[in-house]
Amino acid sequence: MKRGTSISPSAAPWLLAVVFGALAVTVLALYLTSRPPADDSAEAGFARDMMVHHAQAVEMAEILRDKPVSPRMQTLAKDVSLTQQAQIGQMQGWLAVWRLPMTGAEPAMAWMGHPTTGRMPGMATPEEIEALRKASPEQAERRFLQLMIPHHQAAVPMAEAVLDETDRPEVRRLAEGIIASQKAEIEVMREMLEDRGAKPEGGSSSHRGHHH
Secondary structure, eight states, rough: OSOOOOOOTTTHHHHHHHHHHHHHHHHHHHHHSSSSOOOHHHHHHHHHHHHHHHHHHHHHHHHTTTTTOOHHHHHHHOOOHHHHHHHHHHHHHHHHHHTTOSEEEEBBGGGHHHHOOSSOOOOOOOOHHHHHHHHHHHHHHHHHHHHHHHHHHHHHHHHHHHHOOOOHHHHHHHHHHHHHHHHHHHHHHHHHHHHHTTOSSOTTTTTTTTOO
């Protein structure tokens, strides 16, 4: 008897078909999971909207950092600014890799089923930003907290919404990170506001941005 095994000529085409069929299925699965999101996808909408939302938080934090506020407030403002600038960079990177424009044709929050042509929930008005800029250090501390608490609160449902829509690991990691960090900062800011004898939300803050 001959050593080893040989494949009969009639079996070879069948085995090749099985091997190439399995390879094709694997390649297709990899393509479907790595294919960039579409322009109207939840991932693209989330990135674009959260970049805008984050940019205002960075703006408010930088206004506070320019004032002689308490060391704890300086630390909070620095954390908000650096964290959210880094997250904006990640989302800009996604859109670049996905070959999508930084802004979309759809209204904000359309990917969530709540299109809005006005300010997104939680966002401050231009007048509120200007008042923060002109405020004394003590007033600015309170006003910053009153503006940033609802701002953070509104970002959480946006991150939760994309978790319901995406299976992309990089999007899930960032959304989960936003939810965790902003919830933690909300608790810190509530405590800091209570220490200053102020209410969590002031003026029009509780109704800010709800223009659908």
